[in-house]
Amino acid sequence: MGYAELHHQSLVDRDTYWAEQARRIDWHTPFTRVCNHDNPPFTRWFEGGTTNLCHNAVDRHVATRGEQNALVWVSTEVGIEKAYSFRELQAEVMTMAAILQAQGVQQGDRVLIYMPMIPEAVFAMLACTRIGAIHSVVFGGFASVSLAQRIEDAQPTLVVSADAGSRSGKVVAYKPLLDEALRLSAHKVPKVLLVDRGLAPMPRTEGRDVDYAPLREQHQGAQVPVVWLESTAISYTIYTSGTTGRPKGVQRDTGGYAVALAASMEQIFLGKPGETYFSTSDIGWVVGHSYIVYGPLIHGMATILYEGLPTRGLNGEPDPAIWWRLVEKYKVTAMFSAPTAVRVLKKQDPAALKQHDLSSLRALFLAGEPLDEPTGRWIADALGVPIIDNYWQTESGWPILTIANGVERKESRFGSPGIPMPGYDVKLLDEQTGEALTQPNQKGVLVIEGPLPPGFMQTVWRDDARFVNTYWKSVPGKMVYSTFDWGIRDADGYYFILGRTDDVINVAGHRLGTREIEESLSSHAAVAEVAVVGVADTLKGQVAMAFVVLKDPGLAATPAGALALEGELMKVVDTQLGAVARPARVRFVTALPKTRSGKTLRRVIQALCEGRDAGDLSTVEDPGAVQQIRELFSAG
Numbered sequence: 001m002g003y004a005e006l007h008h009q010s011l012v013d014r015d016t017y018w019a020e021q022a023r024r025i026d027w028h029t030p031f032t033r034v035c036n037h038d039n040p041p042f043t044r045w046f047e048g049g050t051t052n053l054c055h056n057a058v059d060r061h062v063a064t065r066g067e068q069n070a071l072v073w074v075s076t077e078v079g080i081e082k083a084y085s086f087r088e089l090q091a092e093v094m095t096m097a098a099i100l101q102a103q104g105v106q107q108g109d110r111v112l113i114y115m116p117m118i119p120e121a122v123f124a125m126l127a128c129t130r131i132g133a134i135h136s137v138v139f140g141g142f143a144s145v146s147l148a149q150r151i152e153d154a155q156p157t158l159v160v161s162a163d164a165g166s167r168s169g170k171v172v173a174y175k176p177l178l179d180e181a182l183r184l185s186a187h188k189v190p191k192v193l194l195v196d197r198g199l200a201p202m203p204r205t206e207g208r209d210v211d212y213a214p215l216r217e218q219h220q221g222a223q224v225p226v227v228w229l230e231s232t233a234i235s236y237t238i239y240t241s242g243t244t245g246r247p248k249g250v251q252r253d254t255g256g257y258a259v260a261l262a263a264s265m266e267q268i269f270l271g272k273p274g275e276t277y278f279s280t281s282d283i284g285w286v287v288g289h290s291y292i293v294y295g296p297l298i299h300g301m302a303t304i305l306y307e308g309l310p311t312r313g314l315n316g317e318p319d320p321a322i323w324w325r326l327v328e329k330y331k332v333t334a335m336f337s338a339p340t341a342v343r344v345l346k347k348q349d350p351a352a353l354k355q356h357d358l359s360s361l362r363a364l365f366l367a368g369e370p371l372d373e374p375t376g377r378w379i380a381d382a383l384g385v386p387i388i389d390n391y392w393q394t395e396s397g398w399p400i401l402t403i404a405n406g407v408e409r410k411e412s413r414f415g416s417p418g419i420p421m422p423g424y425d426v427k428l429l430d431e432q433t434g435e436a437l438t439q440p441n442q443k444g445v446l447v448i449e450g451p452l453p454p455g456f457m458q459t460v461w462r463d464d465a466r467f468v469n470t471y472w473k474s475v476p477g478k479m480v481y482s483t484f485d486w487g488i489r490d491a492d493g494y495y496f497i498l499g500r501t502d503d504v505i506n507v508a509g510h511r512l513g514t515r516e517i518e519e520s521l522s523s524h525a526a527v528a529e530v531a532v533v534g535v536a537d538t539l540k541g542q543v544a545m546a547f548v549v550l551k552d553p554g555l556a557a558t559p560a561g562a563l564a565l566e567g568e569l570m571k572v573v574d575t576q577l578g579a580v581a582r583p584a585r586v587r588f589v590t591a592l593p594k595t596r597s598g599k600t601l602r603r604v605i606q607a608l609c610e611g612r613d614a615g616d617l618s619t620v621e622d623p624g625a626v627q628q629i630r631e632l633f634s635a636g
C-alpha cells in the first residue's frame with residue numbers, strides 16, 4: 001500500500017488500520033474495541049485490552065535479545081560510558097520497582113522524577129510503568145517554583161532525585177532546589193528517594209529522604225512481576241506550558257501510546273530491532289519520553305542516554321565530533337536532535353564530522369522548532385544522509401507532520417516538516433470564521449479533527465474541563481483540537497509551520513510560557529508591570545525579552561542602576577523557574593503598549609523587537625510606549 005492510501009485508510013477505516021498496528025506490541029488480554037469516541041472530544045483506545053509499557057520495552061526482548069545492549073549511558077560530564085543489556089536493564093528496573101513498592105508506592109500513585117540524565121532516571125520511569133504507578137518527569141533544568149507547581153499538581157507519593165546534575169563540567173546541585181520546592185508546595189511528599197552521585201553535598205531530611213545505593217543492595221535480585229494494566233490506564237503525565245501561568249499536566253494512556261510509538265519507530269524513524277537509536281534530547285521533555293526511553297526500547301533497539309554538551313569529549317576535552325564518535329562506535333542507525341543543536345555544531349569545523357564513519361546512519365531527525373533552510377542544508381551536506389524534519393507537540397507524543405519514509409520514500413522539502421501522519425486528520429482553519437482553508441498557501445490555524453490518534457494526550461491531568469476549554473474551543477463553531485500553531489499547505493500537500501498563535505515561545509527547542517516568566521519577574525518588589533515576548537534569535541530560534549515598568553522608575557535611571565536591577569531580575573527567574581527561562585534582556589520602560597481596554601499588545605512589542613512592521617497601531621492607547629521600545633531597539 002502506498003502512503004497516501006495508508007493515510008486515507010487510517011482515517012476512513014480507523015479500526016482496521018489501528019487493529020493492524022496494535023499487533024506490533026504484546027497484549028496480555030486482547031482488546032475488544034479499537035476506538036471509542038462516544039464521548040467526544042475524549043478518545044479511548046483499545047478498550048478491554050490489558051498490556052504494560054515496561055513489559056513491551058524490556059521484558060519481551062529478554063528472551064530474544066537478552067544480552068544485546070538496551071541502554072547505553074554516555075556522560076561526557078563525569079567521563080563514564082556504561083552499557084546495560086536488556087537482561088541487566090530488566091534486573092535494574094525490578095530492583096527499582098521493589099524499592100518504590102517498599103517505600104509505599106502503589107498502582108495509580110504518582111512518582112515525580114527530578115533527575116539528571118543518568119540511568120537511574122530511566123530505571124525509575126520503567127519501574128513506575130511496570131507497577132502501574134504514574135510517573136511525572138520534571139526537566140532537571142527547572143528550579144524550585146516550577147518544580148513546586150508540578151509537585152502540587154501531581155501530588156506524588158514519592159519523588160526520585162539526585163544530588164546534582166552537571167553542565168559543561170559545572171555541578172548543578174539539585175537537592176537545595178528540590179528542598180525549596182518541597183517547602184513551597186502545599187502537598188507534602190511522604191518520601192524522597194535520592195541517588196548520590198558524589199557531585200554535591202546532599203542534606204537529608206530524617207524520615208522522608210532515603211538513599212538509593214543501600215536500598216539497591218538490599219533489593220538486588222528482586223522479582224517484581226509486571227502489572228497488567230487497562231489499555232486506557234494512565235502511564236504518565238508531563239507538564240507543558242500554555243497561555244496561563246499554570247502548566248498543564250498532559251496525560252497519556254498505556255496501550256495507545258505503546259502502539260503509536262511502535263508504529264512510528266518503523267514507519268517514520270526507520271529503525272530495526274537490534275540496532276542503536278540516539279536521541280540527544282532530555283528525559284524531561286516529551287522527545288525524551290517517546291524517543292529516548294519508550295519508542296526505541298519497545299522496538300527492541302538500544303538507546304543512547306547522553307549527558308553532556310555536543311562539543312565536549314569523554315575526558316572533558318573540547319570535541320565537536322563527540323556525537324559522531326558515538327554514531328560510529330555504536331553503529332547508530334537513527335539519530336534525533338533539534339535544530340538548535342545543529343546550529344551550535346555549525347559553528348564548529350565541519351571537518352569534525354568527516355573524521356568518523358557514519359555509514360550506519362540512515363537519517364537524522366530534527367524536531368521541536370522550525371528548521372531553517374541554511375541549517376538543514378548545512379547538516380545534510382555535512383552528514384550525507386537525509387534530514388527529516390518532524391513537527392509535533394508534548395500533547396501529541398509522536399509526530400503529527402513528517403515524512404513516513406518507512407512506508408514509502410518521499411522527498412522532503414526544506415522548510416516543511418512534511419505531511420500528516422497516519423491517524424491525523426489535519427486541517428487549516430480560518431481563525432476568525434472557522435472555515436476550512438482549501439486553497440494552497442492560505443495561512444490558518446493548524447487543527448486536528450477528532451478522534452485523536454493513539455498516543456495523543458487523553459486529557460489534562462485531573463482537569464477534563466481544562467482539556468476541553470483549552471484545546472477544543474478556540475475556533476468558533478467547531479469542535480476541533482487546536483495546535484496553536486499557524487500553518488500553510490502548498491499545492492502538493494506539504495505543510496509549513498509559521499509560529500504559535502498563543503503566547504508560548506520556543507527557546508533552543510524548549511517550550512516556555514511567557515506568562516510564567518512574567519509572573520516570576522512580577523514577584524520582585526520593584527516591578528509594577530511586565531511583558532515578556534519571544535524574539536527571533538539566530539542560534540536559539542527565539543529568546544525571551546522582558547519589558548518592565550518599575551514602581552519607582554528612578555531605580556533604573558542610571559545605566560549602572562539599570563544593569564544591576566536587570567541582573568537581579570534575571571536571578572529571580574533563575575532561582576524560581578531555572579536558567580532555561582531566563583530572559584536574554586530585561587529592558588525598563590515607563591509604559592507598555594496597550595489597547596484602550598488595557599490588554600498588553602505583546603505582538604506589537606515582538607514586531608518592534610524584531611524590527612518588523614508592527615501593523616495597525618491605532619488601537620494603542622499610549623503611542624509613547626511604542627516609541628520607547630522602538631528607540632531601545634534602534635539603539636541596539
Ligand code: PRX
Binds near residue numbers: 287390
Ligand atoms: O510550535 C511548534 C513547535 O514546538 C511546539 C511543541 O513543542 P513541545 O511541546 O516542546 O514539543 C516538541 C516535540 C517535538 C509546536 O507547537 N515545533 C515542534 N516541532 C516543530 C515545531 N515548529 C516547527 N517545526 C517543527 N518541526
